[in-house]
Amino acid sequence: MLQGDVHHTMKLPDPSRPGQERQVYLFAWLDDYSRLVFGQFYWKEKLPALEDSLMKWVSLYGVPLSIYCDNGAVYSSHHLQNICASLGIQLHHSRPYRPQGRGKVEKFFQLVERSFKSEVELLVKQGKISTLNDLNNLFSLWLNKFYNRKFHSATKQAPMSRWEGNSYQLKHPPVDTLREAFLWKDERTVSLTGIISVDTNQYEVEPFLCGKKVTLRYDPYDLSCGIRVFYDGRQFKDAVPAKIHRHSKKGFQKKLSSTPPVTGLNFLEQLAETKLTKKQALSFSGLEGDLK
Structure with a gap:
């Protein structure tokens, strides 16, 4: 079962308004069994962000048996219902005003706040991170080098180890089939x-x-x-x-990449090329202990 949610966590310099900041939104998907997470930041809390993040999860890890999310506008959309129907995913929504069932993903967001956000905000203030692409590259590093690889106190395993050790294999649809579903x-x-x-x-x-x-x-x-x-x-x-008056549907003007992000050592090599680590070491001190 895949839990999905969105988190309003920080601001970045607004590329369209010099000197101003703009809210970014973290769309995250968490596997209930292993606690494995994929997430990405977007400028808008809209359907294109939801479908882009979900497509990347499926591309990386396969088609989940079910999705559990809240009743927010994007998660209650007909588009998400159609995607799930096409891929054979059961879609479930939590009862209004009862977020307890989504506790695992809420715990993850708390960890993002205390471990990732504070250090990245320092880099933003120093002008070393200014774009959404910079932020997502660092978040990919944090996920794949720290969170998904660290011992989890609830499961007694690292999320990636627990995921890889599971004998049940999810389906990985061909690219054309995946595109058709979306x-x-x-x-x-x-x-x-x-x-x-x-x-x-x-x-x-x-x-x-x-x-x-x-x-x-x-x-x-x-x-x-x-x-x-x-x-x-x-x-x-x-x-x-x-x-033809419009070349894209309203709200879908810019195509979001469906290519899965780089992970692990490949991204560390890119990070070294940017020399960001020489400017500011990322300690992610909140992850020094066990994940909760």
Whole structure:
């Protein structure tokens, strides 16, 4: 079971407003059995961040049997429901005002606050970290070199060791299958002239479908290409662009990379190349003892 949550933890220099700061949001996914975590910071607490972080988890570790999260807007979205249905994941939500079931991921966020945040904020003040990419690189280092490799007092193992020692193997879908699962899903009624509308764009469909309610599947980051059309359980020819006003769905203007982050020694080598360690040693003192 994968627990998912988002944490409002710190601010970075705003790239669009010099001299100003902007909140960043940590999307994290924690395996309930091993306590293994993947997480990443984003500028917005929106669906693109959720789907990007979940896609990276699946790419790295496989398809979970179930997901447990709260009732926040992104976690209650139809898009997440469709992703889970496509991948065969059972989606469960905690009862409102009862966060106890998500205690493991909340404990992880507490550890982020006392171990990672304070030291990174010092680097931000010193001007040694200024971008979201810098922050995520350091967080990847902290996760893979410290948190996921340290002895956990509850399980008596390091999260990565417990994960790797489990005999149950999760499915790793092909890239095309994974991409298909993350396509946006909508329903539209085809006009009598054979046109459907998506985010102010117009697309032509087969004349046979005029007046019928169809299901659409498409990449929300690229509305300039064809849109898949389904009716009565069958797939028909893709709808082709007729008039394009938007090249991406609202809120999905910038494609987020789905490439898993570098981990372990590979990232340490990159860190050495940036010479950040020579400027400021990261002790992560909060992890010197056992993880709680």
